Amino acid sequence: MEFSSRLLHQAVEEIAKLPGIGKRSALRIALHLLKQPEEQTVQLTEALNRFRKEVKYCKTCYNLSDNEICDICSDASRDHQTVCVVEDVRDVLAIENTGQFKGVYHVLGGVISPMEGIGPGDLFIAPLVERVRGSHVDELILALSPTIEGDTTGLYIYRQVQALPVKVSTIARGIAFGEEIEFADEMTLARSIQNRIPFEKSLKF
Amino acid sequence: MEFSSRLLHQAVEEIAKLPGIGKRSALRIALHLLKQPEEQTVQLTEALNRFRKEVKYCKTCYNLSDNEICDICSDASRDHQTVCVVEDVRDVLAIENTGQFKGVYHVLGGVISPMEGIGPGDLFIAPLVERVRGSHVDELILALSPTIEGDTTGLYIYRQVQALPVKVSTIARGIAFGEEIEFADEMTLARSIQNRIPFEKSLKF
Numbered sequence: 001m002e003f004s005s006r007l008l009h010q011a012v013e014e015i016a017k018l019p020g021i022g023k024r025s026a027l028r029i030a031l032h033l034l035k036q037p038e039e040q041t042v043q044l045t046e047a048l049n050r051f052r053k054e055v056k057y058c059k060t061c062y063n064l065s066d067n068e069i070c071d072i073c074s075d076a077s078r079d080h081q082t083v084c085v086v087e088d089v090r091d092v093l094a095i096e097n098t099g100q101f102k103g104v105y106h107v108l109g110g111v112i113s114p115m116e117g118i119g120p121g122d123l124f125i126a127p128l129v130e131r132v133r134g135s136h137v138d139e140l141i142l143a144l145s146p147t148i149e150g151d152t153t154g155l156y157i158y159r160q161v162q163a164l165p166v167k168v169s170t171i172a173r174g175i176a177f178g179e180e181i182e183f184a185d186e187m188t189l190a191r192s193i194q195n196r197i198p199f200e201k202s203l204k205f
Numbered sequence: 206m207e208f209s210s211r212l213l214h215q216a217v218e219e220i221a222k223l224p225g226i227g228k229r230s231a232l233r234i235a236l237h238l239l240k241q242p243e244e245q246t247v248q249l250t251e252a253l254n255r256f257r258k259e260v261k262y263c264k265t266c267y268n269l270s271d272n273e274i275c276d277i278c279s280d281a282s283r284d285h286q287t288v289c290v291v292e293d294v295r296d297v298l299a300i301e302n303t304g305q306f307k308g309v310y311h312v313l314g315g316v317i318s319p320m321e322g323i324g325p326g327d328l329f330i331a332p333l334v335e336r337v338r339g340s341h342v343d344e345l346i347l348a349l350s351p352t353i354e355g356d357t358t359g360l361y362i363y364r365q366v367q368a369l370p371v372k373v374s375t376i377a378r379g380i381a382f383g384e385e386i387e388f389a390d391e392m393t394l395a396r397s398i399q400n401r402i403p404f405e406k407s408l409k410f
Contacts, residue, residue, distance in 0.1 A: 002298070002301055002302070003269075003298070004263075004268050004269055004270055004275050004276055004277060004294070004297065005260055005269045005270050005271050005275075006271050007252075007255055007256040007259055007260045007271055008256060008260060008269050008294075010252045010255070010256065011252045011253055011255075011256035013252070014248055014249040014252040014253070015249070015252075015253075017245065017249070018234050018237065018238075018249075019233055019234060019237045020230055020233065020234075021226075021234075025225055027295060027298075028224055028225065029223050029224060029225075029226075030253075030256060031293070031294060031295070032223065032224045033223075033253065033256075033257055034256075034257065034260065034269075038257055038258065040222065041253055041254060041257040042254070043219055044219040044220070044222070044223075044250075044253065045249075045250035045253050045254050047212075047215045047216045047218070047219040047220075048216055048219070048220075048235075048238065048246055048249065048250050049246060049247070049250050050212055050215070050216075051212040051213060051215065051216035051235060051238075051239075052238055052239065052243055052246040053243065054212055055210055055212045055213060055239065058209075063209050064208075064209055064210045064212075064213050064239075065209055065210050066210050066211055066212055070209050070210075071209055072209065088236065089209070089213075089232075089236060090232060090233075090236070092209065093207070093208070093232075096207055097207070
């Protein structure tokens with residue numbers, strides 16, 4: 001695309017670097033901002049700069065936080081002996097939205113992926129092991145994606161804490177609520193039969 | 206979504222105001238920026254602010270420009286007697302990309318749409334009429350979308366310049382290149398038969 005304005009060109013180039021946004025959408029966004037009051041662009045750019053510069057990782061769980069220790073970790077009413085291990089911030093949001101988990105979290109910042117060059121050292125696994133070693137943690141619940149990377153990461157963590165007095169569990173995998181059995185993949189279906197639960201337990205929520 | 210950080214929350218809220226971006230994509234974008242060097246956020250926000258504050262509308266054609274007069278209007282090698290009238294900047298880009306048009310443009314900034322409360326006064330139609338009256342324009346090519354709004358706008362412009370010594374034409378409508386006739390809509394098909402052209406003419410490009 002040959003733009004009539006370098007300013008427009010640069011804005012589009014920068015917007016198109018964001019994930020999931022192509023050149024066309026970037027142009028649409030730039031032209032949209034031009035039609036809105038200048039105030040909207042100011043607010044957008046200020047929010048982005050403040051977020052990028054000032055947001056912190058919680059020193060305990062590595063969740064995003066405005067303070068040294070996040071709201072969840074500093075909430076005394078939560079169960080600090082049960083730590084749910086997740087890949088990133090979005091998983092914390094998803095689990096918090098269920099309203100079913102009253103423990104605390106540990107955010108790894110990704111999963112082990114040799115393909116993308118991400119090793120254990122690039123993730124917050126060592127601080128997790130330190131945390132289990134240093135404070136009283138009864139159980140680690142591994143809530144990682146059921147992928148090769150997720151499984152590898154889970155196994156790695158399991159081996160690191162194996163010698164420590166902590167129970168390691170993993171979230172149940174099986175047929176999702178509302179999913180039809182005939183459309184479930186073989187792997188999931190096989191595992192859900194293997195890991196079947198007493199019927200009475202399935203009635204509780 | 207309940208965020209662990211107000212900074213993250215505000216960034217997501219602002220990103221999600223952009224067209225075509227929901228809360229989920231906005232979160233993905235914010236987390237992406239956090240993983241990239243801070244420099245990327247700085248470059249993005251600077252480009253947006255500079256674009257929003259400094260970009261100008263060309264005083265002749267109302268295309269976006271870094272200067273008072275845009276590159277196309279100040280290009281002496283172009284045919285300034287032939288003015289192509291378009292809805293917005295994207296149409297200029299699309300037509301320029303064909304490399305087939307050597308005239309100049311007039312960007313209306315939209316089309317007449319009573320539904321959206323856009324009247325002729327909200328568009329750069331009066332400056333177009335002034336332009337035709339004040340300088341030597343042989344032909345106005347209306348390149349507006351084949352919608353009710355586009356047709357209304359075209360008719361309005363036609364009536365405004367009817368008394369002036371200028372030819373008004375409209376871009377050809379018909380079966381698009383590569384389109385199959387059986388799938389063409391009736392309106393397009395009917396018009397393409399009505400406005401048929403000599404076969405020899407269709408061979409030229």
